[in-house]
Amino acid sequence: MSKPSLPQGTRDFNAATVQKRQYIFQTIKSVFELYGFQALETPAMENLETLMGKYGEEGDKLIFKILNNGLDLPQKKQQTLEGVEKLFAGKSSTELTERALRYDLTIPFARYIAMHHGSLTFPFKRYQIQPVWRADRPQKGRYREFYQCDADVVGSDSLLNEVDLMSVYLTAFGNLKLPVEVKMNNRKILLGLAQFCGGEEKLIDLTIAIDKLDKIGWEKVKEELNTKGFSDAQQKIIQQYLNITGSNEEKIAQLKKLLGDNASVLKGIEELNYVLQYHPSSGMSKQLVADFTLARGLNYYTGLIFEVKALNTDMGSIGGGGRYNDLTSLFGVPNIPGVGISFGVDRIYDVMEEKNLFPPSIEQTTQVLFFNLGEEEAQAAYAQMDLLRNKKIACEIYPEKSKFDKQFKYAEKKGIPNVIIIGTEELGKKECKLKNINTGIQTTILFNELVNYKF
RNA sequence: GAGGGCGUAGCUCAGUAGGUUAGAGCGACAGUUUGUGGAUCUGUAGGUCGUGGGUUCGAGACCCAUCGUUCUCCCCA
Numbered sequence: 001m002s003k004p005s006l007p008q009g010t011r012d013f014n015a016a017t018v019q020k021r022q023y024i025f026q027t028i029k030s031v032f033e034l035y036g037f038q039a040l041e042t043p044a045m046e047n048l049e050t051l052m053g054k055y056g057e058e059g060d061k062l063i064f065k066i067l068n069n070g071l072d073l074p075q076k077k078q079q080t081l082e083g084v085e086k087l088f089a090g091k092s093s094t095e096l097t098e099r100a101l102r103y104d105l106t107i108p109f110a111r112y113i114a115m116h117h118g119s120l121t122f123p124f125k126r127y128q129i130q131p132v133w134r135a136d137r138p139q140k141g142r143y144r145e146f147y148q149c150d151a152d153v154v155g156s157d158s159l160l161n162e163v164d165l166m167s168v169y170l171t172a173f174g175n176l177k178l179p180v181e182v183k184m185n186n187r188k189i190l191l192g193l194a195q196f197c198g199g200e201e202k203l204i205d206l207t208i209a210i211d212k213l214d215k216i217g218w219e220k221v222k223e224e225l226n227t228k229g230f231s232d233a234q235q236k237i238i239q240q241y242l243n244i245t246g247s248n249e250e251k252i253a254q255l256k257k258l259l260g261d262n263a264s265v266l267k268g269i270e271e272l273n274y275v276l277q278y279h280p281s282s283g284m285s286k287q288l289v290a291d292f293t294l295a296r297g298l299n300y301y302t303g304l305i306f307e308v309k310a311l312n313t314d315m316g317s318i319g320g321g322g323r324y325n326d327l328t329s330l331f332g333v334p335n336i337p338g339v340g341i342s343f344g345v346d347r348i349y350d351v352m353e354e355k356n357l358f359p360p361s362i363e364q365t366t367q368v369l370f371f372n373l374g375e376e377e378a379q380a381a382y383a384q385m386d387l388l389r390n391k392k393i394a395c396e397i398y399p400e401k402s403k404f405d406k407q408f409k410y411a412e413k414k415g416i417p418n419v420i421i422i423g424t425e426e427l428g429k430k431e432c433k434l435k436n437i438n439t440g441i442q443t444t445i446l447f448n449e450l451v452n453y454k455f
Numbered sequence: 456g457a458g459g460g461c462g463u464a465g466c467u468c469a470g471u472a473g474g475u476u477a478g479a480g481c482g483a484c485a486g487u488u489u490g491u492g493g494a495u496c497u498g499u500a501g502g503u504c505g506u507g508g509g510u511u512c513g514a515g516a517c518c519c520a521u522c523g524u525u526c527u528c529c530c531c532a
Contacts, residue, residue, distance in 0.1 A: 005523075058530050061456085104532090132532090137456090139526055146532065208530095215528095296531095308532095317532065344532030373490075408492030423490060435491075442491080 009136070009144025016363060017349075021147075023362045024176065024345050024352070025129055028149045031172040032127040035164060037151045040126040042108040044133075048100045052092060054107045054330065056299055062134045064101040064144075071096065101133040105150040106300075106327070106340060113154055113338075114331035122155025122336075129345075141315050141347045150321075152340030154328075159271055162304050162323065163278045165341045169308060169319065170287055177357050178348065179311040180318070183291040186272050186304050187322070189255070190295060192265030193241055197234040206230075206238075207295035213242055214293065241292060248276055248290045255292060271304055300324045306341060310351045318347045367455050369411045370397040371404070373423045380447075381422045384432065387451045411437055418455060 006012065013021065051063055071080045083095025102108050105128045113120070129149045138144055151168060153161045166182060173180045190210070194203040205228040209221050218239065225235050237258070244254045252269055259265040276288055296305045303323030310318050321341030328336045352358055368388060370381040378397065385395045396416075398407045411419050421433040432450065435442040445453060 008524085056530090062530080134531080136531070137529095138524095142531070148532070212529095315532095320532070342532075347532055371490095403489085404491050405488080406492090410492095412492060419492090421491075425490085433491085437492075440492090 007144070009138035009142075011143065011145075015365075019362055019364070020352075020358050021345065021349060023358065024348055025147075025149070027175050028172050028343055028345075029127070029129060031168055031175065032149075032151050034171075035125075035151075035168050037125045037127040040109065040112065040128045041130060042102070042105075042112060042128070044101055044131070045099045046102050046108055046111065048092065048094070048098055050111050050331075051100050051103055051107060054300070055103060059103065062136050063103050064133045064135050065097040066099040066101065067097055068095070068099075102130075103134060104132050105130060105148050105342070106152070107330075109150070109152060109340075110327040111331055113336060114328045114333040117328070117333055117336065120155075123153050123161075124155055125151070125153045127151040141350055143346055147345040149343040149345055150340055152338055154336050154338035157337050159274050159304075161339050162271075162275045165321065165339065166275060166288060166306070169306070169341060172343070173308070176348070176352065178352060178355075180308050181287050181289050181311060183289050183294045183307045183309060184272060184275065184304060185290070185292055185294040186268035187301050188264045188268030188271070188303060189259075189292060190268075192259055192262040192268065193238070195264060196237060196259060196262060197230060202228070202230070204299060210238075210242065210293055211295035218242065244292055248288075251290050251292065275304065296320060296322060300327055300330075302326070303339070308343075310348075313351050313354060315347055315351050315354075317344070318351060319343045363415070364394075365414060366394045366396050366416045368393060368395045368418045368420055369407070369414075369416045370395065371407050371419060371421045371423075372398040372401050373421070374401055377422050377424065377427055380427055381420065381432075384420070384422070384447060384450055391451060393455055408437075420450075 045066060048063075048065060052060055055063075070076060071083075079095050083093040086093040087096065109126065109128065113124070127150060129147065131145050131147050133145050136142060136144060151165065153165075166184075169180075169182055190207055191200060191203055194200055194206050197206065206225075209224045209228065212224070213221055221242075222235060222239070225238065230238070240258055241255070244251050244258070246254070252273065255265070255269060272290060276290065294305060294307055296307065301322035302325040305322035306320060307317045308319035319342055321339070323337070323339040325337045326334060327338060328334070368385075370378075370385050372378045372381070378401070381397055385397055388395050398410060408419065410416075417437055419435050419437060421435065426432050430447045431444050432447065433442055434445055434450075434453070
């Protein structure tokens with residue numbers, strides 16, 4: 001038998017890891033609920049049709065597809081072979097696969113809205129904390145199965161939603177004690193730039209090239225723009241655009257100077273300003289950074305876009321989101337605008353681990369271990385344990401009669417702070433010995449007093 | 456999809472220029488100690504050196520392939 005192993009990019013989580021992850025989930029979830037979002041869960045798998053074509057060409061390739069059952073049935077052989085043919089022709093094949101694992105939470109949410117818009121009350125605010133799967137090559141901070149925590153508002157155009165979501169970000173990361181900055185830009189500004197550089201149809205090429213700036217540098221971006229057919233004059237404008245620096249106010253002033261006669265850019269700036277300046281007293285403005293080089297890969301965004309970066313680490317973005325005018329029209333239900341944000345829990349975990357930000361208090365375990373010193377003694381111990389458990393004190397009894405050594409070591413390894421010893425001596429006197437593992441202090445307590453002991 | 460690093464005991468790793476019986480630390484288990492843990496000491500178990508080929512008198516080491524893993528690029532959380 002070969003050694004058991006895990007599929008690439010997936011992980012097991014031990015007790016300590018689960019507790020830390022739960023701490024992140026809980027923190028985010030309670031902020032979501034504080035802001036009026038309600039939970040939604042959707043299936044791990046969706047119809048392939050629901051997902052395909054929503055994430056761009058690259059994204060489609062990374063969708064985990066589920067092979068149909070019964071492909072090996074003799075009567076289906078012809079159909080299966082046709083499916084394979086289609087596959088090699090570069091088309092998707094419903095003969096072979098009709099379902100896929102969800103790639104993110106936003107598209108399944110849009111599908112949900114499209115299916116239930118008749119019975120939902122708008123504006124509809126939902127949050128969703130579930131795993132997603134991507135057939136990506138794993139590397140640092142990148143897994144094939146990872147959790148997303150999304151909060152979205154649909155059915156409202158108001159920028160107050162953006163303000164609220166930025167507050168959710170800052171509150172949640174504040175509660176996690178994780179220093180971050182939220183970069184903001186507006187697709188309308190990028191659209192304006194594209195219009196300035198030869199047309200809206202170049203928006204996607206433009207955003208993809210711009211997005212790479214901080215990674216590959218201007219020279220490489222320039223090369224890419226060249227191959228995509230941007231003229232020298234256009235490249236010059238793009239370079240000026242990317243060179244904008246300074247405080248939020250200074251950046252916006254420079255942008256106005258450069259592209260201020262474009263209506264889309266002006267609109268974009270206005271929206272950006274609205275959110276940046278909504279309540280200056282909160283200190284929000286400090287962590288919100290206008291960044292015109294932010295582009296984001298997903299093309300369904302149409303308004304403000306956000307990306308969260310943890311400070312002082314080389315981890316990529318740990319969250320992102322933006323406004324989309326018309327996501328549900330992909331599913332035949334137009335005119336439901338929305339805006340959403342997402343937390344990348346696995347990366348947040350990695351950063352917090354790296355920076356040692358988990359409070360020690362979240363590691364909780366059994367409070368009391370009862371020693372097992374024989375059948376009769378164990379029975380007495382079990383009765384005492386019942387009483388403590390009724391008081392919501394986490395207890396366990398060592399399941400077999402063993403040497404002290406072994407039972408002590410068990411408690412120590414598991415981090416159980418208290419052991420209770422009931423042997424023949426104690427049994428006779430109806431008392432027990434309570435020993436604190438950390439301090440080494442041992443006290444004697446009568447059975448009928450144990451329930452009221454403060455652990 | 457492209458490119459690099461690494462696979463030796465449960466874990467972390469050594470293994471010199473290919474040479475006879477593959478090592479250490481930690482951990483596990485047992486004893487020292489039939490009712491008081493963390494320490495010490497002693498002992499024990501555990502490896503077809505990722506897999507398959509090849510070169511060689513001889514391969515853990517060199518070559519090829521393959522699988523796994525990790526990192527970078529693309530893309531993304």
